[in-house]
Amino acid sequence: MTAPRARRRVIQIRAADTGAAVPGTARWRAAHLLDAPHRLLFFAAALLWSAIAVWWAAVMAASPLGWTLPWAVAPAPAHALLMTLGFMPLFIAGFLFTAGPTWLRLAAPSVPSARTLRWPALSIVIGWGVLLPGLHLDARLAVAGLVAVALGWSALSGRFAGLVRISRADDRLHAKGLAIATVVIVLALWLAALALALEHVTLLRVATCLALWGGLASVFALAGHRLTPFFHPSIARRFETGLLGPVLAGLWLRGAADLAALWSWPWPMPLHVLLAVVHGLLGGMLLVTAFDASLARARRAPMVRLLHAGFVWLGVSFVLESLSQAVLAAGRPTGLGLAPLHALSLGFMATTLLAMASRVAAGQHGRTIAIDRTVLLMHVLLQGVTVLRLLVALWPSAPSGLLLSASFGFAALALAWTRRHAAWFGRPRADALS
Template sequence: MPRWRFNHLLLAPHRLAFFLAALMLATSALWWAALLLARALQWPLSPAVPAPLMHALLMGLGFMPLFFVGFLYTAGPKWLKLPAVSARSVLPALATVMTGWALAWFGLHWQLLMAAAGMGLVALGWTTLSLRFAHMVWCSRVSDKMHTSLASAACLVGAGVMWWVTLALVFDATPLLRTGIQMGIWWFLAPVFVVVSHRMLPFFSASIIESLDAWRPNWVLVVMLATLLLEGLVSVADLWWWPLPPALRWLQAGLETPLALLMLGLALRWGFIQSLKIRLLAMLHGGFVWLGVALALNAVSHGLMAASGDTVSLGLAPLHAMTMGYLGCTMFAMVTRISTGHGGRKESADNLVWSLYWVLQAAVVLRVSAAMLEVLSQTLTLAAVAAWCVVMLGWALRYGGWFGTPRPDGRNG
């Protein structure tokens, strides 16, 4: 068996970025599991930043952007018809991001200014990567740059969000930190996923299932992005002006209901049912279904809030359906596909990955249920984080091993 070497990570951008992302993901999962266990055992904890906010920050802005780098700097040059990007050229920026997160992690526990300094390094590294990708989009002469331009714009928004979070930590402003986290989810992370879903899901389905075509009108993408803009605005409004008037809550529920039905209808139109016999394709579609479910849960939650004067809701269930369900499952499937296809292996999900995917689905269901069942909340949350750790550790070990070894087909990359 080939030896694992760090130099092999520098053979392609996805190798380096995905490895660092997997390392960040596995570490974050273990950290959060340990923190929840300590809280369940009633151990005294007094971090510099409240644990739920640390969780939201690390799980949101921690590993996901690193996965974006691997995807955008691998697929992006092909979409833009530009020369391939070398992993060595993105190493300094990625090293800055990782150094920043290491410093921020310690600071979030013990010293806010250290956390702010670390977050500043993260923002600097990510801004460098985002501007470079924006320059690639600008220099490209291809006629269709819609998806790459939108993904680039979302990444630049992400850079702004990271600088916002840095300032929030400098001034110890919890409302600003909460606002930055919500903006990061709805206006940075989710738009990148939606843009990629709109481009890749119909394409993957049509290339494998003969009865389907690559139907993806631009108006669908506009509606999807407008939906995320709306949800972000509502989330920020909830932080600053809660409770909102019942009439506004009914309006939210009234808008979210047809949007949820549209997303679930898109899942069917793009071949969700037909994909169930093809594991890797089913994994991608299964992630997209969670987008519709998250919007449906939001509609129900806002309806309950409208009827109860904001005293009854589904809590964090819609948010976890969005983050763990749509973002998490789509990330799992997309990175699996790139790691196999660009790693010289068959583009498929073997028994290990297929099993881990279903454990991931179980983790999402457990966490969403925990938010809605207050009596069982702690038990279900611990079960969800345990399942999440199993999935992410197993997944990170599998592909982390691949990224540090040569391709089995002997080709470069």
């Protein structure tokens, strides 16, 4: 008799284990966008992000190239409107309808499917697609587009508020706060549409200010408090909600100051001093918290490192706001310009968005490695863009190439993220391909 042949052991390696897709195993199909809410809403958000970023890079390149662009809406408020309300809200919606039901202890059929969200999402995408050319050609076109966006967001906000209302979860603090923030975004959109219809630039600035401070920034603070350890340092253990209350109060104070400055300026020196002290104390506390020794182990995880960078930028933005108020108190009329704002928007919000959106996209697509080399390179690019934008704000005589480089870097980041993740959203889960 011959000896039995040894059985060959075959070990299969799944795509999910390496973080890479299996090439050529499935065609991209639009129908897969309806497999889950995050697929549909992240895909729509990514398209808008790319379109808006490329548009602004083209606007920045127009002057050096000698192009004269027509404008039906002033460029500065148009930029603020699109960068505030253009793409971030849809990313937020994708997160709300993915993580929100888990927080609220809800399951099907109570949770809206992607199919039921497709019309609001389509209304939002079409609306911004109409508004973009309207900014240059006819303000009435921009108004029509923004009305479509507001209608779509009203529907999404109403759906999420409905989930919060029917939930019986014990802890609904964050969900309730997020629901209120989405209502603020809806109000800001309708106010912006009215401002465009009336050709009222100040009212448009009010709308974007309301959306930024009362809507988007509040959402990121609430999400950060729920999902990261940095809002719960050892120095704040005596407070049940950690640093959430002080951070929200600081953000709303900055928003209130921005609104007040639209009608009343300049301010008396003591008021600037008071704001400098308040924001300086909060910024210092956030930076101390960011490097709390008790959180050293948590900061080693790749995902947490990215979120940590965003939290550091939050502290930096408050410190810069404090310095800006001090400079204003000293008699310099412009303070530090837009540096504190971009430290918040690009540094804190965009960094946090990049980390969280990449994590949700990878995890929901069956990939166990969410923060890989590609995401880290995108993160580094975003940090470079943020630093460039701050240099431009802090250096009034900076070469025009710095701002142009920042706009092109932001566009490259948007296109890279969209190219990678849009391919995932239209295909089955990676672990289903193995």
